[in-house]
Amino acid sequence: MFLLPKQSVNAHGNTFRLIKRLQNGIQKWYSLQQASTETNQKRRFDTYSQPLMKTPMPGPRSKELLKSLRQIQDVTAVQFFTDFQQSQGNYIVDVDGNRLLDIFCQIASLPLGYNHPDLIQALLNPDNASVIINRPALGVNPPVDFPTKLHETIIEVSPPELKNVTLMGCGSCSNENAYKMGFIWYMRKKRDGKPPTKEELESTLLNKVPGSPKLSILSFDGGFHGRTMGTLSTTHSKAVHKLDIPAFDWPTAPFPQLKYPLENFQKENQLEEERCLDKVKQLINEYENKGSPVAVIVVEPIQAEGGDNHASVAFFRQLRNIAKEVGAAFLVDEVQTGCAATGHMWAHESWELDDPPEMVTFSKKMQLGGIYHKDEMRVDESYRVFNTWLGDSSKLVLLEAIINCIKREKLIDLAKESGEVLQTGLKSLASKYPNIISRPRGMGTFCAIDFIDSKKRDEIIADLKNNGIMAGSCGALAMRLRPALIFEPYHANYFIDAFDSVLSKHK
């Protein structure tokens, strides 16, 4: 523990002593990092060369800490306690000294692995300190360099033709506010330039029509868009997420259930996608007729929490056109798929749309949330899409370093390269163990494979953990792979070998 003097807040006389102690602390930490790097020149981004297991998972110290945390809050999802100082690159280290190759990465939210030098630099740069310790209300008193930072980072990597961005704190808030933006846009079109009526302004304060209109969001079965009550009404991945929470009566369309290998089921899969699109049109009519028209269609490029469900480029292109035809905003939720892991900065770039989505939401690897949107979606009236912080300047400091690193190190290409190794490996294992696993699928390193049942899936994920691999599940049957962007072919091969070894014991 690096101890600081218990000084009074205005004791600036201690400043130089303090600096000296800080210097010593930083130097010590860096020396550790350097020493371990020098011994491992083979890998580009890691100091560790492989997993190292010391105890069964979770280990005794994790179990001890769990007791302490359980006094305060629900801990049923906690897997183990992490030593974030010792974790490095693609390896997560737990409090018991176990070191695991991490292909889950803080629920798909860790872009550059652990303790990346670029992030350390960004943190220790004194120019960044003031916006980290004085959290700005970005909609009221933004920092001097805020416009430049946005232009050079988030706008620089924006999806094609979407040059507006509204920041938020997290993925749920991003989607909630995208829905609001969609509703406001829809009603503005309907009002055709007229101001809202007195009746609208009065009725909305009491949650009544016409001010609080009946409008819908169309979402898909198996989709996940968040856990706040607007987004939760569009989330349909697991019952436990929704049970007991009141919901809006909004339409839920079926999402294509594709058969694999895709090349063997082209006709069936095409018919399945047509069936889903027909149902989308039918639901839009139905909700229009019952006085709750669809203002927004929301979809993930890959249904992530719902089980890594993919659909074809043709499906998404047709869906985009349906939205356009019926006058609904097309919202692509890239909270999990966004930020390079699919081999594209944004997964939906692969659709090559003629007309971009009205809105694209992001969070997770981007460190904060937000909505990219078209000019026409702008809400140029104060406080309609707004909150206290409107994002987080301290995360922009990290995001700037992340985006620079993605560009400099060509990490989008690396995701394609390592993804190729992963996908080839998963296909080969699916052939080798057809009674346990099936449907290998993926885009870049954003991969998944199904198990024969969820019990077997959970057993094998637990076995992998005890063999030094931290993986995650999604949907009813899938294991999902969400490595960091510094995941190399070397790690992909290591994982495939370890998975093979575990599977061989489950035959």
Next chain:
Amino acid sequence: MFLLPKQSVNAHGNTFRLIKRLQNGIQKWYSLQQASTETNQKRRFDTYSQPLMKTPMPGPRSKELLKSLRQIQDVTAVQFFTDFQQSQGNYIVDVDGNRLLDIFCQIASLPLGYNHPDLIQALLNPDNASVIINRPALGVNPPVDFPTKLHETIIEVSPPELKNVTLMGCGSCSNENAYKMGFIWYMRKKRDGKPPTKEELESTLLNKVPGSPKLSILSFDGGFHGRTMGTLSTTHSKAVHKLDIPAFDWPTAPFPQLKYPLENFQKENQLEEERCLDKVKQLINEYENKGSPVAVIVVEPIQAEGGDNHASVAFFRQLRNIAKEVGAAFLVDEVQTGCAATGHMWAHESWELDDPPEMVTFSKKMQLGGIYHKDEMRVDESYRVFNTWLGDSSKLVLLEAIINCIKREKLIDLAKESGEVLQTGLKSLASKYPNIISRPRGMGTFCAIDFIDSKKRDEIIADLKNNGIMAGSCGALAMRLRPALIFEPYHANYFIDAFDSVLSKHK
């Protein structure tokens, strides 16, 4: 600009050169802070002694930056661009070099003023770096010291008898999830130990009863609890926040409209509060009868965004009892009132309830959001009240320093002391300018005063800004005071004098 070498990510050979540059940068920054402090020994927390205005507000450089930001996003609420490096203590400095006494403080979210030395220390402590740059998924892989940090910070300052805490990112998410917790608790009681039925689990995936039940939250006219769609259905402060957004049909009760000075209207105010409580009971019956029972009653100790509306201790005590009688959870929203400014760590402590609220939410000055709650509210099933990050470890680093400073410097007492000066001053000005201002009111430094109309209010707030005072508005007629916790009687007197001077020109 402190330039960092454009090095490759594994160039640890540059480490020592980098440390040297960091040391120089940190040293330079500290020297500046120290030099300015030494010239002003009179004030405990400030380096600056008073405002210093150089241009009309907003100044030319702010206007220039506004153009750049307007290319990307709505800027209608932006007041000016802030130089966060030059801002210090109670003073915010803008990009044009204007220095204002800040009594709005990033929409009431800045606890220790600008660039507090304790926060600088927390940031530069190398032990804290790893959880700032590697954002943990706190529900899955919490850091080693997470239980201890929670026990020693958030739990240490918890409201009486509420020793559970669930963290969130912001105020809206805190209230959304408190509502969810309330619904889950309500249905668990109703189910009386039985597991959910197959029909419930299937219907909820489609947003249908019985799995997505019809349940209500009772809120108050003029209340503000957030902008996501669940909380927005309980927000009733301004139409513009709600217009065009679909809402749940939930009951809205009147909030007491007290007459001032309170000592002259005791009987009237008591009758007004009884009227409101009667209406609460009536609405609960009404919604019970229409099959949408009230699961949660939510209220702010002071309706902040809605215009700083106060009610008596007796009102809140009776409201708490009504919740208990009808089996609804009592949720106190302390997002704006919490964290010491009212002269209590939590404003509702002043009610001295016999039975604490089931839940208390916080955010703003606490830097991250969360829900304090009773044991019985715990949701001990995975992923029901959950999200990717479940708070933000980097904000816990700051919060630890904030809570230690509040205790060490006795900032709750200071809020009482400075609040006394503010409230006395506001009362005196209300007597002096009865044609412009009225209804001075407050708790600690959490104060407000009403204007004859909103036009006059907005004019005077703009004049104050040009005279070096950054204040904010709330509701239709009020100016709200939300200084930092390091606001001293000296600053209160300075503000009262400046306000007097501005008012004298508006007679």
